[in-house]
Amino acid sequence: MIADGLARLARGEVLSDDWSRQVYSVDASHYEMLPAAVVRPRDAGDVQEICRYAFSKKVPVTGRGAGTGLLGQSLSEGIVLDFARHMDRVLEVGNYHVRVEPGIVKGVLDKELKKKNKFLPPDPASSNYCTIGGMIADNSSGVHCLSYGNTIDFVEELDLVYADGAAGHASRDRFDARMARLKALLGPHAGLIQNQLPEGEQELVRL
Numbered sequence: 001m002i003a004d005g006l007a008r009l010a011r012g013e014v015l016s017d018d019w020s021r022q023v024y025s026v027d028a029s030h031y032e033m034l035p036a037a038v039v040r041p042r043d044a045g046d047v048q049e050i051c052r053y054a055f056s057k058k059v060p061v062t063g064r065g066a067g068t069g070l071l072g073q074s075l076s077e078g079i080v081l082d083f084a085r086h087m088d089r090v091l092e093v094g095n096y097h098v099r100v101e102p103g104i105v106k107g108v109l110d111k112e113l114k115k116k117n118k119f120l121p122p123d124p125a126s127s128n129y130c131t132i133g134g135m136i137a138d139n140s141s142g143v144h145c146l147s148y149g150n151t152i153d154f155v156e157e158l159d160l161v162y163a164d165g166a167a168g169h170a171s172r173d174r175f176d177a178r179m180a181r182l183k184a185l186l187g188p189h190a191g192l193i194q195n196q197l198p199e200g201e202q203e204l205v206r207l
């Protein structure tokens, strides 16, 4: 069983009992999907191990923050990674940047930033619950997005884990070899992709 394999390698909790799987089978959407197992990773290394294992078994992995997505994005029949339990730390607060783990709740981050008279501008109505990881994946916005912009406008760098467990990095100027290949593949078609997007969303494509 997939959960047994995960339990041998993951440092965070592995949940595979019926009750836990039921809890994670729903989010703020109308959909329902029963995951094979849920893992609460401790850190990026844990995420890598889990992804490596899932990839070798051809089991899909889906991230989950607070589960406030309205379209069932955090649901999966494979492995759900709950980032909100352990990977929720603020790592560094600078004057013009902050480094966080993906599971931190936006409202909690704002409390920390308030000590420096700052806040993270994108403000989805779910801000007291939703996580930065979920906001980045959804490119969340809020009532003030017309003046401040969306989440994508405030992401400078990402450390990421690919589906096969490899570590990656992406920022505007510095990215790993896979990201460079993706950019080379999509770059020549940026105009075409932009043209297919609704007006107002075209600037989201910046290749």
Ligand SMILES: Cc1cc2nc3c(=O)[nH]c(=O)nc-3n(C[C@H](O)[C@H](O)[C@H](O)COP(=O)(O)OP(=O)(O)OC[C@H]3O[C@@H](n4cnc5c(N)ncnc54)[C@H](O)[C@@H]3O)c2cc1C
Pocket (backbone or CB within 6 Å): 027, 028, 062, 063, 064, 065, 066, 067, 068, 069, 070, 073, 074, 083, 102, 103, 123, 124, 125, 126, 129, 130, 131, 132, 133, 134, 135, 136, 137, 138, 139, 140, 141, 142, 143
């Ligand atoms: C009452 C309510 C009000 C809302 N208001 C707004 C609004 O004003 N504006 C708006 O834009 N949205 C809004 N939303 C939608 C939703 O809250 C946001 O999109 C929110 O940012 C999702 O964050 P989450 O942590 O709940 O993510 P989840 O729902 O848990 O996940 C969302 C997506 O992110 C992915 N994900 C999560 N963490 C990671 C990670 N660490 N790595 C990779 N992928 C990850 C998931 O796989 C999924 O695809 C609202 C929802 C509710 C229920």
